[in-house]
Amino acid sequence: MAWQHEVIGRSNLIKGDLQGAAQSLRTAITLLDGAPQPIYLAQAVESAVRLLLLQREFERAAPLSFAARRLRRDQRIPAIGLTRTEIRADEERLAAALGPDAMHAAAAQAQALDLGQLGRLAAAELS
């Protein structure tokens, strides 16, 4: 179910309904808090990053983006196909907006994160 709330969140982003998207993504993350499924958590965080990009909140988006990438690597859940294309586009947009120094700082911030807290952090950014 968390997966589907995340899909609804992503779809709302396409529609331009940022408030509806934030609401659905928060629901997805709340559901994942009780039964963590890393692949859907990674997707929900990536969608939260996209939402923050649309709001031009680049500094807030960058650590989440690196943390989601770390989660995928640690949990052996590669992003493939169209999902990977979307994530790469978001990462490139972030890099272009922030520049290398800010990106390095965000990467370090993500590295220091307890991934067990990632859902809560993403939910806080969405509220």
Next chain:
Amino acid sequence: MSDFTSVDTRVPFVGRGDELKHLFALFEYGGALTLVGPGGVGKSRLAFEAIARFERDRARDVIFVPLSGIGPEAVFGAIVAAVGAREQVGRNPLDIIKHEMATRRSILVLDNCEHVPDEAGALIESLQRVHNIAIVATSQRRLDYPDERVLEIGPFDAVTGAEFFRERAKTANVQLSAEDLPIAASIVERLDGLAVAIDLAAARLASLGVRELARELETLRPYHFRSSAGSDPRHHSLGKMIDWSLAPLDERPQTVFALASAFAGVFDADDIVALDEGDVLSTAQALTTLADRSLLVRADSTRYSMLTPMRAVAARMLGGRSDRHAVEERFAHHINTRVLRIHDQLLTPSPGEAMRELLDRYDDACAALAWALKHPNDRLPIVIDIATSLVSIWAGGGRLREGSMWMERLMEQASRLPQALYARLSNAAMRVAYAGTDYQRMLALGPTAISAFTILGDRLGLARAYNALAVASLYVGKTDEASLYVETAVALYRAIEHPTGIGSALLNQGNIALEGHSDPIGARSRYLEALKILLESGPDTQIGLAYGNLAEATYFLHDPVEAVNSAQNAIRYFERS
């Protein structure tokens, strides 16, 4: 409050005022404390009482983990499950437990840690400074982790022991007079102040009376003795008390007591009968008798459990029986049958109750697997249903490390099995590997499963194996191989007219189109085809998956309205399932 399954809460609680103060301070301010003392002295009962009294004023999340029946490899998995979490690939279970515990004000009780000191110690060491967590460990010896705080729990002194005896007598509807109290004190002294031994003695008060009871115990002299260097004399005391409690009973209760030690958790008359082909009625009566004499604990109207100190003595009795090997084999057969029956119920629309039952049987099931691995040639076939059924816990219930460990050990021996069993075990191992996102392991196991199913002519097994290989191939980037495997799976499922299988393989085909070939149009058409088939006869979960995948494809086709519709349909079916 958590379910203290391994504590006899029926037994009255007296004294221990200083110990309670230590525990209240621990609960208030956090940290860890090991209650160390001999088996049967009342450590678990003390922890239970402290929590019960503390909780009257403050709501705390109490997590109780009985560790007596489980091996070192299962400790972290059991605790992860007890805190309501699931193991995750690439994540240290200690971190998961820490994360879960840190977010709530909890009291964690690790009961009977003496046989897993390293694991319990490692966990406590990593948690003891986490804010708001209080940990109580009970153990017959120190756990020896850095900065361990130990509270020694000794036997009752004469006065407190006599008070305990009097309170226990009341529960047997026996009122002790003032003249009886010195006799009670002498009984307590003779029983070394050991709570469980006093409880056993008091259980016979109603039939013997206090004076006769004292005389009977007198005959046990020399009661307190030391037979071998370094052994705890109280163990001998308890053994003698149990012998004394059993002596007046018929043969059946004595046999039942020994047989009951085979079970790590709760058991009923049918379980016992399965071990020696005894009579159900006399067994049920024997269980009642044993519970009346405090040799067993009543879990409910038909089920019982055994306290850890009792089990140690009963297990020695069982080990001394000439038919012990036959009993072990019957135990494995019985658990295999029982687990298979429970597993079949997991496939019904309401699997929750069955899953709880399977978890209740988990430690017994692992004991049967361990027994089988000692002589795999003869024994593995006996427990094959256990191995394949526990996948629901390992893969579905998130106990991945244990699942991987068991599957590795089983697959090392699997080539000795007949082809049919080998193939089933290979498929189960692939499911565990899939849950652990270990796609390389799936790819390594796949060919063995396929060759076994081919030899057997088992097309359903083959279809499942090819379908699983398709998933693994997709996620390691071998899209073309994934396509070939899934086409074979679809063809096989069609040949045997297996609609749920066809639907499942078509969903995989869609996934390969979407994620492997970035082709949402092709994916959408596969998902629609799968949905059509599944809507006719598929389970709700599969229909939910079909709608969910359709939502993904539609999203990538930039049709958000249709994507939301499909997602809402998926949610509806997931809720129903």
